[in-house]
Each structure stands twice: as C-alpha cells, then as structure tokens.
Amino acid sequence: MLQVQTLTKTFGERTAVDRASFSVDQPRMIGVIGRSGAGKSTLLRMLNRLSDASSGTILFNGRDITALKGAERRKWQSRCAMIFQQFNLVPRMDVVSNVLHGTLNRRSTLATMFNLYPTEDIHHAIEILDRLGIADQAPKRAEALSGGQQQRVAIARALMQDPAVILADEPIASLDPMNAQIVMEALRRIHEEDDRMVIANLHTLDTARRYCDRVIGMRDGRIVFDGTPEQLTTGVARDIYGAGADFSEAATSTEIATLDRTDAERLKAGALA
Ligand SMILES: Nc1ncnc2c1ncn2[C@@H]1O[C@H](COP(=O)(O)OP(=O)(O)O)[C@@H](O)[C@H]1O
Ligand SMILES: [Mg+2]
Numbered sequence: 452m453l454q455v456q457t458l459t460k461t462f463g464e465r466t467a468v469d470r471a472s473f474s475v476d477q478p479r480m481i482g483v484i485g486r487s488g489a490g491k492s493t494l495l496r497m498l499n500r501l502s503d504a505s506s507g508t509i510l511f512n513g514r515d516i517t518a519l520k521g522a523e524r525r526k527w528q529s530r531c532a533m534i535f536q537q538f539n540l541v542p543r544m545d546v547v548s549n550v551l552h553g554t555l556n557r558r559s560t561l562a563t564m565f566n567l568y569p570t571e572d573i574h575h576a577i578e579i580l581d582r583l584g585i586a587d588q589a590p591k592r593a594e595a596l597s598g599g600q601q602q603r604v605a606i607a608r609a610l611m612q613d614p615a616v617i618l619a620d621e622p623i624a625s626l627d628p629m630n631a632q633i634v635m636e637a638l639r640r641i642h643e644e645d646d647r648m649v650i651a652n653l654h655t656l657d658t659a660r661r662y663c664d665r666v667i668g669m670r671d672g673r674i675v676f677d678g679t680p681e682q683l684t685t686g687v688a689r690d691i692y693g694a695g696a697d698f699s700e701a702a703t704s705t706e707i708a709t710l711d712r713t714d715a716e717r718l719k720a721g722a723l724a
Contacts, residue, residue, distance in 0.1 A: 452476055453616070453648065458507035460493050467493040469672035470507065475665075478615075478648040480639060482659030485669035486692050491652040494669070495618045498650070499533050500524050511616075531616035532609035536624045538601040542594035546585070546604050549593050550576040553611025572611075579607045583637055599630025606637055617641065619651040623658065635662045656688055 453475040460468040468490040475481065483491050496502035498509060500519065509516040511527075519527050532553070540549045551568050580586040583603040588596055593604060602622060609617055619638065623631035639662050642649045653659045659666045660680040668676030668683075668691035676683065676691055 452478070452512060454508075454510040455498070456508045456510070458494070458497060458509065459505050460490075460497060460502065461505045466672050468497065471669075471672075471674050472507075473667060473674060473677055475648065478642065478646045479664045480642045480649045480662060481651070481665045481667060482663035483650065483652045483667045483669060484654070484656060484659050484691060487654075489669040490672040491669055492620050493672075495533070495620050495650065495652060498616075499531050499618055500527055501533070529612045530614055531618055532612050532614035534602070534605050534609055534617065534619040534622050536621040538593075538598075538605045540593040540601055540604055540608075543592055545589070546580065546591055546593055546596065547573065547576050547589040549604055550580060550607045550611055553608040576607065576611060579610050580604075583607055584633075597630065598626050599633050602626065602630070602634045603637060606634070606641070610641065614647060616648045616650065619649065621652050621654055624654055631658070638662070656683070659683070 455471060455473050457470040457472055458468055459466065459470055471490075471494060483494065485491055493502065497504050498516075500516065504517050507517070511530075516527055541552070551572060554568070554572055577586055577589055580589055580603075583606060585596075585600055585603050585607075588600055588604075593601060596604065606617075617638070622638070623634050626634060635658060638649050638651065641647055651663070653663075660683060663680060666676065666678065666680055666683050667674055668687070670691055670693055676687055678687075
C-alpha cells in the first residue's frame with residue numbers, strides 16, 4: 452500500500468531524514484517515535500508533500516507520490532490529511548466552518564469567499580462532529596473550546612476530506628493526559644472503523660505502545676527500529692532515544708496509563724459514543 456524507499460531530506464549540510472525505508476501492506480496505525488530533532492516531522496511533511504524529498508521515493512498503491520505536481524499533488528494532499536500539535540484552526544471562526552474548511556480544495560474560490568457550503572456538506576460536518584462527541588460545540592468559536600476539543604475539530608476537518616491516510620504530528624503534545632487519551636482513542640477508532648491508515652509522530656513511548664500496531668523509531672534521521680509494541684523493549688527504547696543507563700521510561704511518558712480504568716471507560720462510553 453505505502454512504500455517509502457531510501458527517502459532522504461537534507462537542509463544544507465544537515466541530513467534531517469537519512470535513507471528512510473519502510474513499507475505498509477494494509478491500513479495500520481503506526482507510531483513514529485524518537486527524540487526532538489530525530490526527523491519525525493520532516494518525514495511526515497515529505498509523505499504529505501508539504502516538503503519535497505531530496506532523494507528517494509514514496510509509492511502509494513503503486514503510484515509515485517514524490518513525482519506529483521500541481522493539481523495532482525494537491526489531490527494527494529487531500530487524500531492524506533495532516534493534523535498538527537497546535538490544531539491550526541481559525542480561532543475566531545465557528546467550529547462547523549472550521550470543519551467545512553476540509554472541503555476547501557474541491558470548492559470554487561467564489562463559494563469559499565462567500566462562505567457558501569452545500570447543505571449536505573454541513574450535515575456531514577455535524578455528523579462527523581457528533582461521531583467525535585462534540586456536535587454540541589458546532590456553533591461556538593474554535594477558540595472557546597478546550598485543547599482536546601480543538602484537536603477533535605481538527606480531526607473532523609481532516610475526515611471531511613475522506614482521507615486514505617491521516618498524518619498526525621505530535622497530536623497530543625499540548626494536551627493534558629485525559630484529553631490526550633480522548634484524542635488517541637478517536638484516532639484509533641477512526642483507524643479501526645473506517646480502515647484509514649494513521650501515522651502519528653508521538654513523543655512518548657507509552658502512547659505508541661498503547662495505541663499503535665507498529666512503531667517506527669527514528670534517531671538522527673535514520674529508522675533504527677521498526678516493529679510491534681511488544682518488540683519495543685526498554686533496551687530498544689534506550690537505543691532509539693540515545694540515552695544512557697540512566698534512561699527512564701517515565702521521562703517519555705504522558706501518564707495516560709495512570710488514569711484509572713473508570714475514567715477510561717467513562718470517556719469511551721460518553722465522549723466518544
Ligand atoms: N526547514 C528546515 N531548515 C533547516 N533545518 C531543518 C528544517 N526543518 C528541520 N530541520 C532540521 O532537521 C532535523 C529534523 O527535524 P524534525 O524533522 O523537525 O525533527 P523532529 O520532528 O523529530 O523533532 C533537525 O536537526 C532540524 O533542526
Ligand atoms: Mg517534530
């Protein structure tokens with residue numbers, strides 16, 4: 452499905468991503484981990500074609516993504532939606548309009564200028580918000596929502612594009628443990644129910660272990676680990692993070708696991724029902 456072959460990105464003398472290769476045979480939920488500066492964001496940006504590779508190729512269902520230009524490149528960008536740490540919503544705009552922005556690249560400039568959306572798109576946007584447990588927030592300004600709610604709006608906006616792949620760059624890095632859990636559960640559910648591939652850069656080990664089928668570890672631009680959460684032992688983690696004997700898993704933990712089960716069940720049943 453997705454094949455990344457010796458993908459490389461250099462910025463002057465610096466190699467941000469160094470001959471990264473991996474392939475994904477079916478829609479999986481993949482976590483990319485590694486310390487700050489390891490090349491995680493650069494990798495994601497190349498997959499989305501926000502950034503051009505210096506060398507190497509990306510194939511999606513046999514098609515060479517690295518070679519796409521103009522309209523074809525934009526079409527790919529809507530097939531692989533991106534979610535960011537800082538949500539990137541329009542703060543003063545209402546939630547539903549933010550979600551409808553996800554349809555932007557298939558609407559005319561004029562319709563966009565006058566904020567004209569087809570009724571069916573509006574209904575669909577509300578449906579998606581409902582699925583994420585935040586339909587009641589639809590008329591509010593984005594800036595009035597909590598961080599966890601805003602990230603779910605960003606996910607809703609991504610879903611509006613009906614993407615085959617969702618790329619999330621540190622989606623929970625600005626959230627408290629409870630909201631982090633809600634957002635990760637939402638991504639997991641979207642992956643499972645819609646069969647969409649999710650690739651998420653995560654700065655914490657426990658999150659990758661808990662929600663992902665597969666974990667890719669990066670260090671100095673290289674992929675140094677690619678395996679299941681079970682294979683991601685403390686020793687392997689120490690190698691990925693380039694830490695010494697004093698390496699502590701707690702240092703890379705969001706403490707999601709410390710939320711008690713009742714909380715977790717309640718969130719699952721309520722917020723995401
Ligand atoms: N636009 C850029 N110009 C120059 N160097 C960059 C740029 N983007 C990233 N880098 C460098 O590439 C390396 C990888 O960065 P990044 O992909 O952001 O890592 P991560 O997301 O894992 O923290 C870092 O050394 C960073 O300084
Ligand atoms: Mg980054």
